[in-house]
Amino acid sequence: MLPLVPPQIKGFFVTFKRLFQKPVTIQYPDERREVSDRFRGIPALRSDPDTGRVLCVACGLCEQICPTGAIVINVAPTERDEERNLVEYTLKLGRCMFCGLCARVCPVDAVTMSQHYELASQSRDQFFRQKGELSVLGQDEPAYFQQ
Numbered sequence: 259m260l261p262l263v264p265p266q267i268k269g270f271f272v273t274f275k276r277l278f279q280k281p282v283t284i285q286y287p288d289e290r291r292e293v294s295d296r297f298r299g300i301p302a303l304r305s306d307p308d309t310g311r312v313l314c315v316a317c318g319l320c321e322q323i324c325p326t327g328a329i330v331i332n333v334a335p336t337e338r339d340e341e342r343n344l345v346e347y348t349l350k351l352g353r354c355m356f357c358g359l360c361a362r363v364c365p366v367d368a369v370t371m372s373q374h375y376e377l378a379s380q381s382r383d384q385f386f387r388q389k390g391e392l393s394v395l396g397q398d399e400p401a402y403f404q405q
């Protein structure tokens with residue numbers, strides 16, 4: 259049994275012990291924590307490093323599999339029957355639950371789960387990410403799933 263020590267003294271003792279330990283907090287946003295390789299941040303679009311062209315072949319699978327309807331794509335036919343053009347690709351971030359299914363089904367690994375996680379915004383428009391922004395987010399990102 260510990261002798262009766264006033265709670266204030268116990269509190270000071272805990273504080274005193276912590277004075278000499280390394281802080282567990284970081285100076286965000288100047289410092290950022292590394293996230294794990296398997297972290298699922300904002301879904302992003304990958305591009306061909308040589309041409310800069312988005313890898314998406316406009317198959318529509320990600321739009322169909324998304325359980326929350328967060329992806330809306332608009333495609334146009336091309337002169338070649340087997341090809342379609344990706345005209346628009348919209349990600350409604352407010353609906354996304356970061357499940358990764360869109361990245362899982364993509365046949366060409368065009369969608370990946372990026373390491374970007376900062377979503378706070380005062381503008382509603384920021385929750386609608388378009389093809390251009392998504393391809394900037396995904397430009398250095400590896401494929402999330404190896405097909």
Ligand code: SF4
Pocket residue numbers: 301323324325326327328329353354355356357358359360361
């Ligand atoms: S991560 Fe899941 S919820 Fe988000 S866009 Fe992809 S399939 Fe939809």
Ligand code: SF4
Pocket residue numbers: 313314315316317318319320321331360363364365366367368369
């Ligand atoms: S699944 Fe991949 S290739 Fe198909 S529309 Fe989505 S991003 Fe494009």
